[in-house]
Amino acid sequence: MRFILFICEDPEAEPYNRAEDNILEWVDQLGGRSIAGDRLKPAAQAVTVRRRNGETVVTDGPFTESKELIAGFDIIEVADRDEAIELASKHPMARFGRVEVREFWPFEEGEFE
Numbered sequence: 001m002r003f004i005l006f007i008c009e010d011p012e013a014e015p016y017n018r019a020e021d022n023i024l025e026w027v028d029q030l031g032g033r034s035i036a037g038d039r040l041k042p043a044a045q046a047v048t049v050r051r052r053n054g055e056t057v058v059t060d061g062p063f064t065e066s067k068e069l070i071a072g073f074d075i076i077e078v079a080d081r082d083e084a085i086e087l088a089s090k091h092p093m094a095r096f097g098r099v100e101v102r103e104f105w106p107f108e109e110g111e112f113e
Helices: 023-033 081-089
Strands: 002-009 034-039 047-052 055-060 070-077 097-103
Touching: 002 081, 023 034, 023 070, 023 081, 081 097
Parallel strands: none
Antiparallel strands: 002 070, 002 097, 034 070, 047 055
16 A cells, blocks of 8 residues: 655644654665655745636645645555554654655546546
């Protein structure tokens, strides 16, 4: 099963500690279960794109007013949801941020015919 972990900022969490929060150590623990992952530029540099009445509308910055902005992502391949949660709980951002765990929802053959 494939999951995406949305790595989110959390202003109410513990402060970042470089000695305790080594993302490379976490990635090493994943072994072959890591598909992809990366940091994202700050939300202030984002744009939101929508189509309304045939026109493209582009808005600067994040569309959401949330304080828990997405800072990065990891895609993992694991046996089940419990394993995804276990791995997410060991991610450094689980301590000084938040990790949202979402299962991929593959398209079924013929779904859009």
